[in-house]
Amino acid sequence: MRLPTPSVRWSPGQRSTLSFAAALAMAMLALAFPEMPAQLLLGILCTGAGVLFVLFPPVARLPLVWWLFGLGFLGLSLAGFMPRGWAGMPAWRQDLESLGLNTGPLAIVQVPLAAEALCGIAVAALLGLFLLGHRGDSRVQRGIALAFVVFCALWAAAALALHKPGGGDETVFGFFPNRNHTATLLSMAVLVAWGCLMQAMGHKNKVGIAISALALALFLYAILSVSESRAGVLLVAAGFLFWLPLAGMRYLRGNTGKAILLLILGLGGGLMVMDTPVKHRLMAVLSKDGTTNVVAKDARLGIQQDALGMISAEPWCGVGPGQFAWIFPQYRKLTPVSGETPCLHPESDWLMVAAEHGWPAALCLAAGVALVFFMAFRAARQGRSRALRVACLVAAMLLGLHGFIDIPGHRSGLVLVAALLLAISLRPLEQGTTRGTAPPSRLGRIGWKVAGLPLGLLGLLLLGAQMSGRPVLPSVIASSERQRAEELREKDRAAHEAARETGIAYRPAKDEDPLRLARTCIEGAAMIEPLDPSLQFVSGVIALYFNGGEETARQAFAIQRLLAPQQSRMLLKQAGMWATRDPDHVKALWELALQHSAAEERRVPGTQHAVKNIYENLFADAAANPDLAPIAFEFSSHDFGRLEQWLRYSPPAAVDYFFPQLPADKLTPEERGVLLEMWSRRGSSDAVKNFMQQRPDFAPPLPASPENEKKNP
Numbered sequence: 001m002r003l004p005t006p007s008v009r010w011s012p013g014q015r016s017t018l019s020f021a022a023a024l025a026m027a028m029l030a031l032a033f034p035e036m037p038a039q040l041l042l043g044i045l046c047t048g049a050g051v052l053f054v055l056f057p058p059v060a061r062l063p064l065v066w067w068l069f070g071l072g073f074l075g076l077s078l079a080g081f082m083p084r085g086w087a088g089m090p091a092w093r094q095d096l097e098s099l100g101l102n103t104g105p106l107a108i109v110q111v112p113l114a115a116e117a118l119c120g121i122a123v124a125a126l127l128g129l130f131l132l133g134h135r136g137d138s139r140v141q142r143g144i145a146l147a148f149v150v151f152c153a154l155w156a157a158a159a160l161a162l163h164k165p166g167g168g169d170e171t172v173f174g175f176f177p178n179r180n181h182t183a184t185l186l187s188m189a190v191l192v193a194w195g196c197l198m199q200a201m202g203h204k205n206k207v208g209i210a211i212s213a214l215a216l217a218l219f220l221y222a223i224l225s226v227s228e229s230r231a232g233v234l235l236v237a238a239g240f241l242f243w244l245p246l247a248g249m250r251y252l253r254g255n256t257g258k259a260i261l262l263l264i265l266g267l268g269g270g271l272m273v274m275d276t277p278v279k280h281r282l283m284a285v286l287s288k289d290g291t292t293n294v295v296a297k298d299a300r301l302g303i304q305q306d307a308l309g310m311i312s313a314e315p316w317c318g319v320g321p322g323q324f325a326w327i328f329p330q331y332r333k334l335t336p337v338s339g340e341t342p343c344l345h346p347e348s349d350w351l352m353v354a355a356e357h358g359w360p361a362a363l364c365l366a367a368g369v370a371l372v373f374f375m376a377f378r379a380a381r382q383g384r385s386r387a388l389r390v391a392c393l394v395a396a397m398l399l400g401l402h403g404f405i406d407i408p409g410h411r412s413g414l415v416l417v418a419a420l421l422l423a424i425s426l427r428p429l430e431q432g433t434t435r436g437t438a439p440p441s442r443l444g445r446i447g448w449k450v451a452g453l454p455l456g457l458l459g460l461l462l463l464g465a466q467m468s469g470r471p472v473l474p475s476v477i478a479s480s481e482r483q484r485a486e487e488l489r490e491k492d493r494a495a496h497e498a499a500r501e502t503g504i505a506y507r508p509a510k511d512e513d514p515l516r517l518a519r520t521c522i523e524g525a526a527m528i529e530p531l532d533p534s535l536q537f538v539s540g541v542i543a544l545y546f547n548g549g550e551e552t553a554r555q556a557f558a559i560q561r562l563l564a565p566q567q568s569r570m571l572l573k574q575a576g577m578w579a580t581r582d583p584d585h586v587k588a589l590w591e592l593a594l595q596h597s598a599a600e601e602r603r604v605p606g607t608q609h610a611v612k613n614i615y616e617n618l619f620a621d622a623a624a625n626p627d628l629a630p631i632a633f634e635f636s637s638h639d640f641g642r643l644e645q646w647l648r649y650s651p652p653a654a655v656d657y658f659f660p661q662l663p664a665d666k667l668t669p670e671e672r673g674v675l676l677e678m679w680s681r682r683g684s685s686d687a688v689k690n691f692m693q694q695r696p697d698f699a700p701p702l703p704a705s706p707e708n709e710k711k712n713p
Contacts, residue, residue, distance in 0.1 A: 012059035012439075016134035019056045020144045022048060023131055023420050028151050030413030031185065034176050039473050041412060043462030045123050049130070050456020057448040058133025061438040063375070069368025070129055074122055076361035079317035080108040081115075087316040092330040092562070099559050101530060108320035112474035112528050117322030117356075124412060126451065128419035132372070132426070133440065138384040141424045145388055146196050146211065148417070152189035153215040156222050163226060173226050176411070183223065183232030184408040188395040188417065190219045191239045195391025202387070231406065235398050242397065246377065247390040300347045300405065302334040307346030309333070311354045318358040326531040329564055336604050339566025339596075349403030349410060372422070373397060379427045393425035478528040485521035485538065488514040515545050533570070536560040541577060550581065568596040568614050572621055579627035586628070587635050590618055615645040623651045633658040640671045647678045655679060656687040664698055672699040 010018070026048045030041060079087075084107045093103050108114045136144065159174045159182070174182030193216040200208030223232035310319070310331040319327045325344045335343060346352050354362035373393070380389040396418040403409045440448075465472040471480045492514035499506035510516060519542045526535045540556030543549035557574045564570055571593035575586045597614040622632035632650070636642035643662070647655060659679050664672060676699045680688050692698070 010056065012135065013137055013140065015056040016059055016136045017140045019052055019131065019134050020136060020140065020420060020424065021147075022052055023127070023416060024144060024147060024151075027413050027416040027420060030411075030416065031151075031155065032175065034181075034411060034413060037466065037476070039462050039471070039476050040466045042120055042123070042473065043459050043466055045120070045127070045412065045459070046455050047459030047463060049123055049127050050452040050454075050459055053126075053130065053448045053452025053455065056134075057445040058130060058440055060133050060135050061440045061444065062129060062133050066129065066132070066368065066372060069364055069371065070125055073357075073361050073365040073368060074118075074125060076364055077118055077121070077321060077357045079358055079361070080320045081106055081111070082317070083107070087314070090314055090330070092327075095562055096559065099562065100555050101559050103530065107317050108323065110320065110323060110326065110529060110531055113322055113478075114320035116474050117320075120412070121321060123455065124415050126455075127416060128422075130448070131419045131423040134423060135426060136424060136428060138428045141385055141392075141428055142196070142199055142208075142388060144420070144424050145192050145392060146208065148421070149189060149193045149196055149212060149215045152185065152193075153218055156186065156189075156218055160222065160226060165226075173222070173228070178406075179227060179229040180231045180402070180406045181408050181411055181414065183227055183229035183235065184399060184402050184406075184414060185417075186219050186223050186227070187232055187235035187239060187398050187402075188414075188421070190216060190223070190236050191243065191391045191395035191398065192421065193219060194240075194243070195388035195395075198387035198391070199385055231402060235402055238401065239394050239398055242394045243391055246380070246394065247387050248381075299336045302336045303343055303347050304351060305334045306331050307348070307351045307355055310346075311351070311359060314355075314358075316358050316360065318354065318356045318361070321356050323531075324352055324355050326529075326563075329566060332566060338604055339564075339600055340569055345407045345410070347407070348405060349400075349407050352407055352410070369400060373400075376422055376425055380425045382427050384428060389425040389428075392421040396422040396425070474528045478525040478532075481521040481525035481528075482535070482538075485518040485525070488518035488521065489542070492518070515542055518542055531563055533560045533563040533567075536563065537570070537573070540574075544577060544581070553577070566596065566600065568593040568600065569617060571596065572614070572617055576621055576625060576628060579625055579631065583631045583634075586631050590635055593618070612645070615642075616649045619646060619649040623654055629654055629658075633661070637661075637663055638666055640667060640675075643667075643675055644678065647675060647682065652683050656683045659683065659687075660691055660695070664695075669699060675699075 026044060029044060030036075084103075084105060087107060093109070096103055103109045104111060155175070163173045172179045172182075174185075176182045176185075193212050196208060197212035197216060199205075200212055220236075223236060306328070310328060313331065324346065325342060328343050328346070329339075332339065332343065337343070346355060350362065350366065353365060357365075373396075376393055377390075380386065380393045399408055399414055399418040408414050462472060471477040495508070495514070496506050508514070519539070522535060522539050522542065526532070526539060529535060536556045536559045540553040540560070543552040543556065557577075560570065560574070571589045575589035575593075578585045578589070593614050594611060597611045601610040619632055622628040632646065633654075636646040647659075650658075659675075662672075662675070667675070676688075676692075
């Protein structure tokens with residue numbers, strides 16, 4: 001009798017189990033280290049995706065319409081890589097071209113950065129479709145869900161142990177720098193833990209009940225008592241409102257109904273009894289007293305309104321993946337936040353997709369996601385483990401729901417978790433077969449393997465480069481070039497100082513000149529990030545050290561002003577570069593900074609960059625730079641209001657030196673008296689006394705006051 005040949009082929013259930021476990025491991029890594037280097041994160045995702053695609057292709061055929069929407073979104077996102085002008089040239093880009101900045105031949109300006117961002121999005125999209133093509137049996141679904149709950153419990157416990165209450169923004173609860181992203185993860189964990197608890201109670205699994213209940217209590221404690229994010233409370237409430245009707249009202253009966261009642265009482269009672277940061281922030285939103293939290297809520301709306309204006313100005317292909325922060329300043333009009341504070345995103349995942357990819361791509365993505373969730377809901381109501389699978393479905397849905405008012409969807413770990421939870425909410429395998437679902441075609445399996453090979457090789461390349469410290473991604477290359485330029489500038493400063501102390505002329509060879517090498521580095525970084533205002537500033541500063549570099553510096557500084565049109569402090573920095581070269585230009589930049597700050601003060605009352613702050617910074621800069629001090633005095637000497645600011649913010653030594661040079665004939669006696677009194681309060685008593693002896697007719701005698709008598713006994 002011929003024995004059957006042992007098979008090494010994985011069964012559909014085994015392939016799905018291993019795929020789910022590997023995806024969960026990658027998600028846990030991304031969630032545990034959310035700030036890991038971009039090159040390392042993309043390398044891990046590409047390597048993991050490549051291995052999974054090759055070894056464990058999906059076991060179920062995805063509906064054709066899912067592929068159409070998924071690939072349609074990626075295809076429409078490529079519209080920005082078409083020749084520029086086909087969708088119109090925005091005015092800000094034409095202005096940059098008129099200043100001599102080459103913005104490239106494509107609709108997207110920073111093509112390498114956009115390609116990098118789109119690559120990461122494509123990997124995440126393919127991983128999501130890959131996971132949706134896998135099916136596990138009920139036991140696997142319960143195991144993966146419980147593993148996710150255990151990981152989140154360990155994550156939350158570690159975050160609680162490391163948390164330092166009252167430490168400021170640098171000690172925000174959780175490993176994410178954004179507290180709202182922590183709230184998203186914990187809210188998803190609450191729903192999954194609840195589903196695991198319901199499932200364990202139905203099967204009378206005491207171990208499962210204990211683990212799920214303890215984890216659920218930990219998550220709720222973190223959301224209600226430690227986290228300051230209002231999103232956590234609102235998402236948990238919304239999640240249960242969705243779960244109950246989707247899972248079925250029959251869960252209100254028996255022990256399950258009692259558990260739901262206890263949970264509701266615990267949530268409501270805990271929020272009412274405990275005095276926590278999140279409670280104060282929620283009450284501030286509901287109040288009408290104009291607290292800072294209400295202002296923050298209004299700021300979010302203003303940013304989103306400006307984002308809508310950005311979308312309407314560049315609707316078809318957007319500004320390019322990953323390009324929002326660079327171009328948003330051109331459309332920043334209603335944002336009630338100081339222009340000195342950068343806006344990295346539009347406070348909405350969906351608006352960010354529309355702004356960066358264009359509204360056709362955003363609509364395609366939204367329609368695809370809605371269709372996937374609708375079909376997943378139908379599948380979740382069939383088969384076993386219904387309570388758990390519906391809970392996983394709702395947990396995944398929270399990511400998209402929160403995406404309307406924040407950007408959790410731009411965290412790879414959260415996206416991967418949502419895709420995994422959505423996948424295990426689908427109808428499970430029955431007796432090791434994909435009953436009710438057509439298996440993938442042979443061509444489909446080959447397609448996944450072919451896609452996995454280059455992905456895996458790309459991932460290995462990125463991981464190898466990261467381990468060897470070699471930048472490969474465009475953003476990492478630009479950052480490396482910028483850092484190298486700063487090191488070379490510091491080396492040049494040190495060498496120049498050493499030469500000055502020894503009395504030896506500092507004349508490095510051209511091929512060894514640190515400044516020339518730094519200029520090359522900045523030029524390389526600017527080829528990748530031409531829209532970075534700080535690079536344009538450094539380029540202008542370096543140009544001033546070379547003969548004939550003034551025109552290059554003027555051009556670079558003009559481009560910087562166009563790229564950051566709301567910033568006033570930047571103008572003061574530029575002015576400092578012209579102190580010994582062009583005093584008139586210094587005064588023109590100061591005038592422009594005051595105009596910007598006045599407009600900023602009208603737009604954002606109470607801003608930290610109001611006119612008085614600019615005066616303070618202006619005169620502080622002048623005090624620190626001997627070349628600027630006489631220019632600052634001349635800038636103020638013919639205007640009484642500016643002289644008051646000059647006296648208020650300039651150092652006493654500068655006031656003592658320049659006050660006797662005031663043009664008395666340009667001021668009324670009353671104005672001279674006010675200025676003299678201010679000087680007497682801030683300046684040297686001897687200097688004031690000597691001045692009054694030499695110029696007794698400058699102003700009426702100072703009024704007698706305890707302060708003046710003390711300073712002038």
